[in-house]
Amino acid sequence: MLKGHLDMIVLAALAGAPAHGYAVIQEIHRRSGGAFDLPEGTIYPALQRLEKAGLLSSRWTTAESGRRRRVYTLTRRGRLALADHRAVWQRFIEAVGGMFGHADHATARTDR
Amino acid sequence: MLKGHLDMIVLAALAGAPAHGYAVIQEIHRRSGGAFDLPEGTIYPALQRLEKAGLLSSRWTTAESGRRRRVYTLTRRGRLALADHRAVWQRFIEAVGGMFGHADHATARTDR
DNA sequence: GGCTATGCCTTGTGTTGCGAGGGGTCAAGC
DNA sequence: GCTTGACCCCTCGCAACACAAGGCATAGCC
Numbered sequence: 001m002l003k004g005h006l007d008m009i010v011l012a013a014l015a016g017a018p019a020h021g022y023a024v025i026q027e028i029h030r031r032s033g034g035a036f037d038l039p040e041g042t043i044y045p046a047l048q049r050l051e052k053a054g055l056l057s058s059r060w061t062t063a064e065s066g067r068r069r070r071v072y073t074l075t076r077r078g079r080l081a082l083a084d085h086r087a088v089w090q091r092f093i094e095a096v097g098g099m100f101g102h103a104d105h106a107t108a109r110t111d112r
Numbered sequence: 113m114l115k116g117h118l119d120m121i122v123l124a125a126l127a128g129a130p131a132h133g134y135a136v137i138q139e140i141h142r143r144s145g146g147a148f149d150l151p152e153g154t155i156y157p158a159l160q161r162l163e164k165a166g167l168l169s170s171r172w173t174t175a176e177s178g179r180r181r182r183v184y185t186l187t188r189r190g191r192l193a194l195a196d197h198r199a200v201w202q203r204f205i206e207a208v209g210g211m212f213g214h215a216d217h218a219t220a221r222t223d224r
Numbered sequence: 225g226g227c228t229a230t231g232c233c234t235t236g237t238g239t240t241g242c243g244a245g246g247g248g249t250c251a252a253g254c
Numbered sequence: 255g256c257t258t259g260a261c262c263c264c265t266c267g268c269a270a271c272a273c274a275a276g277g278c279a280t281a282g283c284c
Contacts, residue, residue: 001200003115003240003272005208012211022231028211035207041273044233049271067231067280086212093205095147096117099124099140100198115241115271134262153242156264161240179249179262 002036008085009036010046011055011078020061020069021047047072055081114148120197121148122158123167123190132173132181133159159184167193 002009013019013027025043028036050056055078058070074082114121125131125139137155140148162168167190170182186194 001116001204001272003270004113006272009208009211020231021233022229031210031213032207033210035203035210039273040232041234041275042271045271045273048233063231065230065281069231089208091147092113095144096121096201098143098145098147099121101143113241115239118241132262133264151242152263153244153265154240157241160264177250177261181262 005085005089006042006046007050007055008082008089010043010050011074011082011085014056014072014074015079015082018071018073020071022069024072050078054078117197117201118154118158119162119167120194120201122155122162123186123194123197126168126184126186127191127194130183130185132183134181136184162190166190 009028010024013024013031016027019027021040021044024047025038025040028038028043047056047058051058051072055075056072057075058072061069061071063069121140122136125136125143128139131139133152133156136159137150137152140150140155159168159170163170163184167187168184169187170184173181173183175181
């Protein structure tokens, strides 16, 4: 469904503030109005991929609860990539919109 | 890029009038404002997939130029599927929009 | 003891867009 | 005559990737 757009979504979720994987899932769920409910098997590999690409950086932290968390932060390149993805996305939805835009031009009134 | 949305795009291209594969490519290119320039290796398998799924039907025709063409027509189920895809798409872009919607809420004014 | 929530991870699989290649016709240009 | 490009059909194989499934661990509640 969100093939190819996952990176953008994850980056967007981290644009506000750094967060750990589990929190990213919740943030995405929240911001999307409940539309996106990504499983861990989707998000964790994505975070690793983005870090390897230099768009995210991570560090281990320990919450007051004693839990170990890997917190991801958007890098400079990550922010640039996000802006980039966003522009591409904009053009994409406009193009798709164009596909619907005009029902047709064959059945329409051809008079004058 | 358009992973998962190809079907919708192809169906939309055929919503106006039946067309053969090559024409579908051109129609998509035209309606998308030049944004989509799909290669044959993408569109032909897609058309076959959609026909096998019962969303399209095809018949061979011969143009006045003598060329053999396989013309695809949207079936009843195809129209329903298109409307369906469109609704999903609408919800999808709204969800993505929500991801950007609010920059954040941490750096924003937290006063009162 | 069992269940749920939190938190991390990997492996395997199915889908799918698309590059590369292979048919063939016809017109225009060198 | 030969090449280039538009038109028109097709198939094979690769790579990317979302995600299901499974595994491990801690903590709180019933």
